[in-house]
Amino acid sequence: MKKFLLIFAVGLLACCSATAQRLPGGASPDHYSLAVNINFANNTFDGDETIDLKLSKASTTITLNAVEIDFHNVTATAGGKTQTAKVSLDEKNETATFTFDNQLPAGPATLSIKYTGHLNDKLRGFYLSTYKGKKYVVSQMESTDARVAFPCFDEPSYKATFDLTATIDKGDTAISNGEIVSDTPGPGDKHTIKFATSPRMSSYLVALTVGDWKCVSDHTDGVKVSVCTVPGKENLAAFPLAASKAFLHYYDSYYGIKYPLPKLDNIAVPDFQAGAMENWGAIIYRETALLIDDKTASVDAKQGVAETIAHEMAHQWFGDLVTMAWWDDIWLNEGFATWMTPHPIANWKSDWMVGQGVVAEIDHSMAGDSVMNTRPIHQEAETRAEIEQLFDGIAYGKTASVLHMLESYLGPETFRAGVNLYLKEHAYGNATAADFWGAMARASKKPIDEIMPTFVLQKGVPFVGVEAKCEGGNTSLKLSQKRYFDTPAAFNQPDQQIWQIPVCAKGINGSSAGNHECFLLTQREQQFTLKGCSKFVFPDSSAMGYYRFDYDSAALHQLGNAVETVLTPEERIALMGNEWALMRVGKHSVGDYLALGAQLKNTPGSALMDSFGDRLTEINDHLVTDADRPAFQAWLQTQFSPVLQQLGYNGKPGDTPEQKQKRALLFEGLGIMGDDPQVVAKAQVMVQEYMKDPSSVDGTMAHAVIAVAARHGDAQLYKQFKEQMQKASSPEQYYGYFYALSLFPQPDLTKETLDSTLTPAVRGQDLYILIPLLRHPNSQDETWSFMQAHFDDLMKKTGGGLGGVGVFLYGAQSFCDAQKAAQVQQFFQQHPFPGTERNQKQAIESINNCVQLRDQQQGPLSAWLKQQGGVTNASNGGATMTAGASR
Numbered sequence: 080m081k082k083f084l085l086i087f088a089v090g091l092l093a094c095c096s097a098t099a100q101r102l103p104g105g106a107s108p109d110h111y112s113l114a115v116n117i118n119f120a121n122n123t124f125d126g127d128e129t130i131d132l133k134l135s136k137a138s139t140t141i142t143l144n145a146v147e148i149d150f151h152n153v154t155a156t157a158g159g160k161t162q163t164a165k166v167s168l169d170e171k172n173e174t175a176t177f178t179f180d181n182q183l184p185a186g187p188a189t190l191s192i193k194y195t196g197h198l199n200d201k202l203r204g205f206y207l208s209t210y211k212g213k214k215y216v217v218s219q220m221e222s223t224d225a226r227v228a229f230p231c232f233d234e235p236s237y238k239a240t241f242d243l244t245a246t247i248d249k250g251d252t253a254i255s256n257g258e259i260v261s262d263t264p265g266p267g268d269k270h271t272i273k274f275a276t277s278p279r280m281s282s283y284l285v286a287l288t289v290g291d292w293k294c295v296s297d298h299t300d301g302v303k304v305s306v307c308t309v310p311g312k313e314n315l316a317a318f319p320l321a322a323s324k325a326f327l328h329y330y331d332s333y334y335g336i337k338y339p340l341p342k343l344d345n346i347a348v349p350d351f352q353a354g355a356m357e358n359w360g361a362i363i364y365r366e367t368a369l370l371i372d373d374k375t376a377s378v379d380a381k382q383g384v385a386e387t388i389a390h391e392m393a394h395q396w397f398g399d400l401v402t403m404a405w406w407d408d409i410w411l412n413e414g415f416a417t418w419m420t421p422h423p424i425a426n427w428k429s430d431w432m433v434g435q436g437v438v439a440e441i442d443h444s445m446a447g448d449s450v451m452n453t454r455p456i457h458q459e460a461e462t463r464a465e466i467e468q469l470f471d472g473i474a475y476g477k478t479a480s481v482l483h484m485l486e487s488y489l490g491p492e493t494f495r496a497g498v499n500l501y502l503k504e505h506a507y508g509n510a511t512a513a514d515f516w517g518a519m520a521r522a523s524k525k526p527i528d529e530i531m532p533t534f535v536l537q538k539g540v541p542f543v544g545v546e547a548k549c550e551g552g553n554t555s556l557k558l559s560q561k562r563y564f565d566t567p568a569a570f571n572q573p574d575q576q577i578w579q580i581p582v583c584a585k586g587i588n589g590s591s592a593g594n595h596e597c598f599l600l601t602q603r604e605q606q607f608t609l610k611g612c613s614k615f616v617f618p619d620s621s622a623m624g625y626y627r628f629d630y631d632s633a634a635l636h637q638l639g640n641a642v643e644t645v646l647t648p649e650e651r652i653a654l655m656g657n658e659w660a661l662m663r664v665g666k667h668s669v670g671d672y673l674a675l676g677a678q679l680k681n682t683p684g685s686a687l688m689d690s691f692g693d694r695l696t697e698i699n700d701h702l703v704t705d706a707d708r709p710a711f712q713a714w715l716q717t718q719f720s721p722v723l724q725q726l727g728y729n730g731k732p733g734d735t736p737e738q739k740q741k742r743a744l745l746f747e748g749l750g751i752m753g754d755d756p757q758v759v760a761k762a763q764v765m766v767q768e769y770m771k772d773p774s775s776v777d778g779t780m781a782h783a784v785i786a787v788a789a790r791h792g793d794a795q796l797y798k799q800f801k802e803q804m805q806k807a808s809s810p811e812q813y814y815g816y817f818y819a820l821s822l823f824p825q826p827d828l829t830k831e832t833l834d835s836t837l838t839p840a841v842r843g844q845d846l847y848i849l850i851p852l853l854r855h856p857n858s859q860d861e862t863w864s865f866m867q868a869h870f871d872d873l874m875k876k877t878g879g880g881l882g883g884v885g886v887f888l889y890g891a892q893s894f895c896d897a898q899k900a901a902q903v904q905q906f907f908q909q910h911p912f913p914g915t916e917r918n919q920k921q922a923i924e925s926i927n928n929c930v931q932l933r934d935q936q937q938g939p940l941s942a943w944l945k946q947q948g949g950v951t952n953a954s955n956g957g958a959t960m961t962a963g964a965s966r
């Protein structure tokens with residue numbers, strides 16, 4: 080699954096308060112036949128199901144999962160006899176127990192179940208979606224919602240094959256995991272579609288979508304690949320179709336196991352809670368994660384769509400073919416798919432500089448993992464809420480980062496050999512984390528089974544201390560380790576954690592990079608030797624380390640401009656992230672950080688500027704006082720306007736993707752944080768041109784233009800944006816305007832945007848607009864009050880589940896004020912959200928850490944800005960807007 084909220088933050092979210100205890104065992108399914116008859120008239124479906132299973136011993140009961148299901152008749156046939164069951168439901172444990180008068184013998188048995196289910200509005204199980212007044216059925220089973228759609232053994236280790244049949248209205252079609260094998264008229268006015276038997280798989284991978292789908296298809300490696308949409312959006316399918324074909328071919332080769340189904344459908348649905356879901360052979364996406372106008376789309380949107388497709392397709396092997404035995408190892412699924420994502424994309428679009436994004440992601444993951452209330456990658460989970468809570472930045476980003484580090488340490492071919500071994504050994508079955516690192520260790524003959532547990536079972540980020548000196552013609556390197564925390568008080572506490580860390584170091588002499596070597600740091604302190612004498616040692620050579628590090632900043636300064644020749648762009652991104660981490664613990668100052676960012680601003684690619692922009696936003700929102708703002712804006716303009724001028728405001732034919740992205744980042748940052756009058760004036764002209772003719776502005780630049788215009792816009796422009804949303808020709812255009820509604824500075828427009836979230840104009844899946852509203856200091860108080868006042872309505876609108884809770888949990892992290900921390904704490908006491916206690920603590924910790932950072936760095940920042948000479952052309956706009964929050 081790909082969580083939509085990960086776009087906004089590293090963190091997590093959870094669902095519902097119901098428990099999901101494990102099944103008692105004794106019965107295991109081999110095959111399901113499930114026929115559903117869809118009744119849109121009353122939003123129900125009739126289910127006719129048989130389950131072929133095996134009983135390990137004789138029994139008078141069988142217990143499986145079922146919830147919100149009305150049972151009509153249940154029988155079991157075993158040993159040549161058929162008996163009718165008495166059905167008892169356990170709502171709390173989401174199970175049904177069938178009790179029989181006579182014992183069922185050990186061995187094979189067949190259950191036959193007739194029931195009615197509900198097409199719910201909660202975005203789970205088989206649920207109802209609508210588009211232009213037309214009803215659709217969509218499915219979402221992960222983690223524990225197959226039981227809402229059909230009675231089943233709803234745990235990942237109960238793998239079985241599935242035969243699905245759907246009886247649906249004339250004019251509608253249906254898509255499921257298998258290809259369609261027959262479509263016959265009847266009963267009555269309806270028609271009945273039968274699908275081919277699925278591979279042996281877990282119940283959370285079952286898919287069924289019903290409605291008026293239009294599909295665009297092509298073939299690769301003998302597989303029919305399709306992109307399916309509601310009518311009228313087929314023109315947005317070319318890009319995702321090309322990506323799917325390229326990635327399928329790449330994965331067939333990488334995994335060494337061919338994709339086993341004859342077809343792969345990618346379906347964009349109008350209402351979806353997550354970003355996408357990897358159902359085997361029938362991947363379901365929210366529209367914005369799949370559909371794109373190839374001609375006008377931004378580079379960012381193309382990259383986002385490619386990433387989602389690559390992630391879900393990676394799961395077709397890692398997750399679908401081999402599945403974790405239990406949810407406590409879901410990190411292996413999600414972390415692996417996240418790790419894999421850049422590989423086929425780099426192969427497909429070499430000019431996207433995908434490797435830079437990986438380094439930025441590692442930095443981002445470490446930032447999220449540097450708090451007290453983080454968790455280890457592996458975490459026990461038994462209840463529904465506990466399981467849902469595991470789909471977080473640790474499972475996705477941290478796991479992927481650790482895997483990148485190991486791939487870099489072993490080399491890509493050795494790492495791949497380990498992956499192939501693991502998949503071959505467990506195909507169509509289940510596996511544990513130990514199975515994975517065992518296979519990696521055997522394939523690589525390196526102690527991966529000792530390294531990985533130290534990162535998977537312990538929480539937090541290591542900090543590597545480095546002392547280097549020249550001895551006898553070589554560099555003697557003393558490395559040490561402790562845990563990194565993002566506040567000085569926590570960081571300076573003694574701690575006992577020891578990791579096994581592959582530390583890669585590079586010696587540097589003057590303007591040339593010397594030897595690169597990797598060492599395995601397994602003790603608190605260890606001595607190593609790097610060949611040759613080095614003036615400076617960079618302790619994260621290749622930039623793939625999941626650790627923060629100390630370095631000799633005086634020696635780095637002596638390198639001067641040579642930094643840009645001796646460090647790769649990726650290493651510079653890692654250096655910047657690390658500089659921020661050193662600043663957080665008081666080792667360096669925010670001025671050091673800003674100066675380094677300014678020095679490295681011409682780094683090729685856009686990833687460094689992108690992460691730097693995020694940090695500048697934090698500085699702007701939380702550290703810059705109103706009195707210092709003109710000096711901060713002047714510094715931004717002095718440093719970055721020339722870079723933008725050089726790129727030009729308008730796209731030029733032949734611009735590389737990175738130039739387009741860098742231009743947009745600079746434009747948005749200067750227009751929103753810098754209040755640069757030239758940029759603002761340009762945005763106001765360009766936005767009107769863009770609304771008249773979207774082809775007049777480069778697609779990547781359009782988002783920045785809309786955002787800057789909104790930040791400096793008025794009620795008239797707000798109205799225009801709402802009109803444009805109705806005419807939007809792609810999801811990207813629609814959401815470009817939609818999220819920009821959160822940027823208008825006028826309180827009455829903020830109120831209008833907030834009120835709209837309670838109306839049908841805003842879909843339940845789009846309540847995430849509340850997050851940028853909470854992030855912007857000028858709208859956050861009003862937004863927080865609104866969210867508290869309408870708590871019940873907002874939760875109801877998201878089906879009481881993921882999205883609603885997530886919006887509150889993420890939103891709460893936006894504050895930087897001790898009083899707000901107390902208010903947020905009080906709010907959580909009133910609305911306990913069982914199962915999300917750790918997230919609540921994280922939110923409070925995040926607010927408190929921000930307050931500490933401000934106390935520690937606001938004074939030094941003020942002094943540093945004065946030293947910069949306070950150039951004069953900044954306006955006194957008091958810009959306090961978050962740049963890029965709506966990306």
Ligand SMILES: [Zn+2]
Nearest residue numbers: 080081413416
């Ligand atoms: Zn996933």
